[in-house]
Amino acid sequence: MPTNTSSVALFGCRDIALDLGGRQILHNISLQVSRGEVLGIIGPNGAGKTSLFEVLSGRIRPKRGQVEFEGRDVTTLPLHQRARLGIGRTFQTPVVPDELTVGETFKAARQAYKPYLTRFDAEYGAEVVSFKVAPDVPTVKLDALDRRKLLLACLLMRRPKILLMDEPAAGLINSEVDEIDQHIRLLSKDMNISVIIVEHRIELLETIADRVMVMDAGETISEGSLAHVLSDPKVHAAYFENVVEGALR
Numbered sequence: 001m002p003t004n005t006s007s008v009a010l011f012g013c014r015d016i017a018l019d020l021g022g023r024q025i026l027h028n029i030s031l032q033v034s035r036g037e038v039l040g041i042i043g044p045n046g047a048g049k050t051s052l053f054e055v056l057s058g059r060i061r062p063k064r065g066q067v068e069f070e071g072r073d074v075t076t077l078p079l080h081q082r083a084r085l086g087i088g089r090t091f092q093t094p095v096v097p098d099e100l101t102v103g104e105t106f107k108a109a110r111q112a113y114k115p116y117l118t119r120f121d122a123e124y125g126a127e128v129v130s131f132k133v134a135p136d137v138p139t140v141k142l143d144a145l146d147r148r149k150l151l152l153a154c155l156l157m158r159r160p161k162i163l164l165m166d167e168p169a170a171g172l173i174n175s176e177v178d179e180i181d182q183h184i185r186l187l188s189k190d191m192n193i194s195v196i197i198v199e200h201r202i203e204l205l206e207t208i209a210d211r212v213m214v215m216d217a218g219e220t221i222s223e224g225s226l227a228h229v230l231s232d233p234k235v236h237a238a239y240f241e242n243v244v245e246g247a248l249r
């Protein structure tokens, strides 16, 4: 992160390079977000968005570069230690523990690490995302939206400072996407939680992202306002070379 802005940046990375399967997947990726800011990441399939999230969340260690949180180098910290610091992550597919009920899932999340959280913390998480399913309902019965809300509630009970959200609207219908959109706005603008969101739906980013970064073939090819990146010839070239015409309007 540039030194003149690192005091305001909550989270970011610098010059991240990553190899997977003997191939370079990420090349010198740098980004930063401040408190309450929403950074959207878009890019064609295979651009490296999820791989970047693996590095930012601590599931994969990069070959080069740093991940920084509150001015501290967290590059070597594993996922669970980053989670304790306040870095939360959601996944493209909302996988819930199928053998548990909603109440048992909340309990497991409360007791994921010490100090254990209370029921009030779980109620707080559920309330923030309006999750209203009874505790005795098996999680297998939940629809896609409630699965996403349950997992988000479990993250929120730990009061994260930043959320890394990988396609939070995947598998949802339009009215449900609107609800997720409202939650993200509440989390960022009212609760001052920073959000980095990977999203294919441009319309979702239009309503929530303060800034957008576009990746292609493991590199950042454009960043700025959504309007700016959408009018960037490099972005058009990347999309039209990689996806069917009309995908980027």
Ligand SMILES: Nc1ncnc2c1ncn2[C@@H]1O[C@H](COP(=O)(O)OP(=O)(O)OP(=O)(O)O)[C@@H](O)[C@H]1O
Pocket: 020, 021, 025, 043, 044, 045, 046, 047, 048, 049, 050, 051, 052
């Ligand atoms: N474990 C792995 N080993 C080897 N290559 C991998 C591995 N994981 C991902 N890749 C490759 O890295 C590149 C980036 O993949 P990644 O899933 O990060 O892209 P993405 O932008 O998230 O794509 P999508 O939008 O399709 O989810 C792809 O070419 C992918 O095949």
